[in-house]
Amino acid sequence: MRKKYLIWIVLLLAVAGSLWAVFRPGADTPRTASAPGAAGAAVPVTAVRSSRQDVAVYLTGLGNVQAFNTVTIRPQVDGQLLRIAFKEGQEVRTGELLAQIDSRSYQASLDQAQAKKAQDEAQLANARADLTRYTGLVEKNYVSRQQLDTSQALVKQLQAQVQGDTAAIENAQVLLGYTNIKTPIDGRAGIRQVDVGNIVHANDANGIVVITQVHPISVLFTLPESAVSRVAAAMAGEPLKVTALSRDGKMVLDEGILQLVDNQIDQTTATVRLKATLPNKKGLLWPGQFVNAKLRVATLPQVVTVPAQAVQRGPKGAFAFVVKDEGTVEMRTLQVGEISEGVAVIERGIGEGETVVVEGQYRLQPGTRVEAKVAAADSLPSVVKPE
Incomplete structure (x- = not known):
């Protein structure tokens, strides 16, 4: 019984001590934290x-750079490659010599065609002289009408042969010209596909080199089909400006003009392709490069x-x-x-x-x-x- 009273006394003392600690004079009262923006806490x-x-209002799409023109330089006649006149990566101009093929057989064919024409022209001159004589004699009945007709037919035959000889000469000259391979466009030469000394053929698949025109250059990019009507309406006014940006969007590579909107929408992706032409004077755009294309459609x-x-x-x-x-x-x-x-x-x-x-x-x-x-x-x- 005494033990039970002692337990109760200890509990009462503990409770009393706790209350005294909370409510003793000078004890701190609870404070609320200052809310953001309260007085003194801006x-x-x-x-x-x-x-x-x-x-300016822009539409942005992922674009791919393409050469404005691409030409694979292939030989048009058979023969041994004697000379390569360009360096890989060189800028070339229209009409510049790229390579030379052995031309001796083609020169001989031209000489033969010219000689054949000279021979036929000589025969034609003689036949015309005979025709002139026969024409005067037939009126006096010194020669028969049949002989005159034969002479006239021979002149026409020889005239046709001379015309054929002229065509043969022109063909030989064309083939001879093909032995000097020249570039048809301004552009940049790629990697050489064949070395000097090899026999090349007119039907070779790889060709000698690929020339790509990069000044100007093209950018093909896509936009959602919902943008088609807006772009078409904007194209009715002034030419639309296109800016090519690097993939991270931090660097302007070039600026140009929108050339066309494709004539159909890709139903698998619900997008439409657009093509822009850029001058690429600094050479920052390269065929095959991926860029971000930014099309300016309006100004508010x-x-x-x-x-x-x-x-x-x-x-x-x-x-x-x-x-x-x-x-x-x-x-x-x-x-x-x-x-x-x-x-x-x-x-x-x-x-x-x-x-x-x-x-x-x-x-x-x-x-x-x-x-x-x-x-x-x-x-x-x-x-x-x-x-």
Whole structure:
């Protein structure tokens, strides 16, 4: 019984000690943590002022660079290759000599055709002289009419032979000209496919070298089928500008003009192919290279814009935090138009010159006090200012 009383006494003393520790004079009272934006705790953010400007609207697709023209240089006559007149990778011009084939047999054929023509011309001259004599004699009945007709037929026969000889000479000259192989276009020579001393044939599959024209050069790229009507409408005006960018999108390789939209949509991918021509004066584009092609389809004049990262998405749609004069933020519901080059066009919700938060939104709610650092829009690393 005594032991039971001792246990109760110990429990009562423990409870009394705990209460005294909590409610003793001078004890600290519980404090609530300061919420973001409470008095004396402004949230630091980065903001920019909305502005009016022209905004270029682009459509972007993956593109592949192709040579403007590609020619495989093949021999057109058979013979031994005597000379290679180009270096691999060399820029060549139209009409420049690329290679030479042994021409002796073709020169001999030309000489033979010329000799045959000279022989037939001599016979033709003699036949014409006989015809002239027979024409005068037949009137005096010194020769028969049959002999005159035979003489006339011989002249016509020899005239035809001379014409055939002329054609044979022209053919021999063409074949002889084929022994000097020249480039038909301006371009760059590729890797040589055959060495000096080899016998080449007119039906060789590989040819001697491939010439590719890279100034100008073509870019083929694709866009979704939904963009076809917009591109077609834009092409009705001025020529559309196409910019070729590196795969990471950080480097402008060249700029050119859209040439055509393909005449059908690929049903397997629901895309349409487009072709642009670029001057490629710096030589940064190479056949077979993959690039990002950016097609400019419109320019929106003097619209209200903010950096794209200022626009947030919520259950009710797009919104942004606007800094008011008293240093607090207000959440504005937005109607956003085009977003291009890191710039968002605001159709409704923000006016020109208002201060909009672009960094630090995750700590904000309506009414939060902020310490706003106002930056220029084009100084933000993720914003590309339109042209």
